[in-house]
Amino acid sequence: MxxxxxxxxxxxxxxxxxxxxxxxxxxxxxxxxxxxxIISEVxxxxxxxxxxxxxxxxxxxxxxxxxxxxxxEGKTDDEIYDFLVVRYGEFxxxxxxxxxxxxxLWIAPGLFILLGGIVAIRVVRKRMSMPIDxxxxxxxxxxxx
Amino acid sequence: MMRxxxxxxxxxIMIPVFMVGLKRDPTMLPxxxxxxxxxxxxxxxxxxxxQTVSNKDYAGQVALVxxxxxxxxxxxxxxxxxxxxxxxxxxxxxxxNWRDRREDGLAWLQQLGDPYVASGYDADGRAGIDWGVYGAxxxxxxxxxxxxxxxxxxxxxxxxxxxxxxxxxxxxxxxTP
Numbered sequence: 001m002x003x004x005x006x007x008x009x010x011x012x013x014x015x016x017x018x019x020x021x022x023x024x025x026x027x028x029x030x031x032x033x034x035x036x037x038i039i040s041e042v043x044x045x046x047x048x049x050x051x052x053x054x055x056x057x058x059x060x061x062x063x064x065x066x067x068x069x070x071x072x073e074g075k076t077d078d079e080i081y082d083f084l085v086v087r088y089g090e091f092x093x094x095x096x097x098x099x100x101x102x103x104x105l106w107i108a109p110g111l112f113i114l115l116g117g118i119v120a121i122r123v124v125r126k127r128m129s130m131p132i133d134x135x136x137x138x139x140x141x142x143x144x145x
Numbered sequence: 146m147m148r149x150x151x152x153x154x155x156x157x158i159m160i161p162v163f164m165v166g167l168k169r170d171p172t173m174l175p176x177x178x179x180x181x182x183x184x185x186x187x188x189x190x191x192x193x194x195x196q197t198v199s200n201k202d203y204a205g206q207v208a209l210v211x212x213x214x215x216x217x218x219x220x221x222x223x224x225x226x227x228x229x230x231x232x233x234x235x236x237x238x239x240x241x242n243w244r245d246r247r248e249d250g251l252a253w254l255q256q257l258g259d260p261y262v263a264s265g266y267d268a269d270g271r272a273g274i275d276w277g278v279y280g281a282x283x284x285x286x287x288x289x290x291x292x293x294x295x296x297x298x299x300x301x302x303x304x305x306x307x308x309x310x311x312x313x314x315x316x317x318x319x320x321t322p
Contacts, residue, residue, distance in 0.1 A: 045279035048171060058244060059279055062270040087184075087277040089177040 025068050035071055038080055039064055043092050051094065176277055176285075176296040183210070183285060183293045184275040188265030191242045191250050198239065198263040203287065207294075207317050209238045209310075210285040211261070211301075212273065215249040217281040223300035224257050230306070231260035236314065240264030243273045243281055286310055288317045 026032040036053070042063065044055035052060040052067075063084070070080050081093060090096040098106055178184065187199035211227065213220040231238055240261035242250045247266060254264075267273055276285070286295040294313045297305060 045174065058270070062244075062274060065269075066271075066274055086177065087274060088279065089174060089277075091174055 025064075026071070031071055034077060035068065038067055038071075038077060041081075041094050042067075042084060043094055045088055045092060172280075173298050174279070176293060178277060178285075178293040179296065180292055180294070182291050183287050184272075184277075186241075186265060186272045186275060188241075188267055188272055191240070191247065191264040191266040192254075194247075194266065198265045200287075200291065202263065203237055203239060204291065205289055207236050207289055207314050208287045209236055210241060210276075210287060211238055212241045212243050212276070212278050212281045212283040212285075213264075214243045214245045214281045215253045216245065219300040220282045221257075223282055223302065224260070226300075226302050226306070227260040228258045237262045241267055241272060241276070241278075243267050243278060244270045286313060 024032055025035050039053040040051045042052045044050045044052045044057055044060040044063075046057040046059045047055050050057075050060070052063045066083075067080055070083065075083075081097075084092045085097075090099070090102055096102040096105060183200065185200050187197050190196045190198050209230075213224075227238060238261050240263070242264045244267065247268070250264070250266070254261075265272060270278075276283075280298070282298075282300055284297040284301050285293055286297075288294045294317060295309055297309060
């Protein structure tokens with residue numbers, strides 16, 4: 001029983017072992033917080049559905065190292081994001097910044113909600129104006145058609 | 146009539162959109178440097194760390210910058226073509242030995258031949274980041290005035306060379322190379 005408990009406890013702890021970016025990069029909690037925010041906003045270009053915080057690709061490691069360096073040098077968040085966008089394009093950011101090229105990404109969701117809403121309202125209005133028919137039974141000749 | 150036609154029209158619009166989407170490879174990212182000045186670099190030479198190789202070495206020439214590493218399978222695939230290309234010598238080829246062990250890189254060039262005028266040794270990947278490299282092999286075509294004319298991702302071969310590089314080189318020269 002004790003062994004079983006030990007195994008369960010170890011299994012439960014295992015996600016911690018798989019954490020990629022472990023340990024503190026900075027003693028200063030403010031810098032550390034900024035660091036963690038930035039690395040969870042940046043896409044790992046090699047493994048595109050992961051942030052560089054989650055990825056163990058060496059490119060992600062290199063980018064984390066560069067970000068640590070820039071933070072230590074006193075660069076602002078915007079300067080760091082610029083550094084990445086200049087080299088890798090807007091795609092490197094999970095939240096691409098608003099610009100002519102990325103505008104469609106930002107307005108598309110709103111546009112789709114608007115369009116869907118208009119369609120939904122029209123359908124509902126139409127249904128409301130239809131005569132109410134409480135007869136749920138399907139007439140034999142209808143079912144056959 | 147309209148209520149039957151509308152979904153059909155929407156569907157007809159969606160088909161080409163998704164067709165294009167299906168055929169695009171999301172791992173092939175366009176370089177933000179296209180038609181812009183290529184990044185600068187200065188690195189120790191792989192073969193002689195006491196010397197450096199930099200973008201100034203090919204200033205004023207159309208040149209190829211090829212990112213390679215010995216752990217990279219695609220680099221192995223394209224190596225033979227690079228050797229041939231260096232023999233035909235239409236332009237100087239510079240290497241960026243990216244995140245590699247130096248002895249491995251040297252052994253590779255020894256065994257397979259060295260198509261490069263020089264290879265910069267980028268052990269920690271810093272130069273690679275400056276070039277927006279995210280996976281080797283990557284090949285940059287640099288114009289005479291130092292702009293990135295084209296970036297190819299993945300192994301290079303004759304077909305891609307003839308189709309993508311040759312016309313761009315010719316255009317930059319203003320004549321056939």
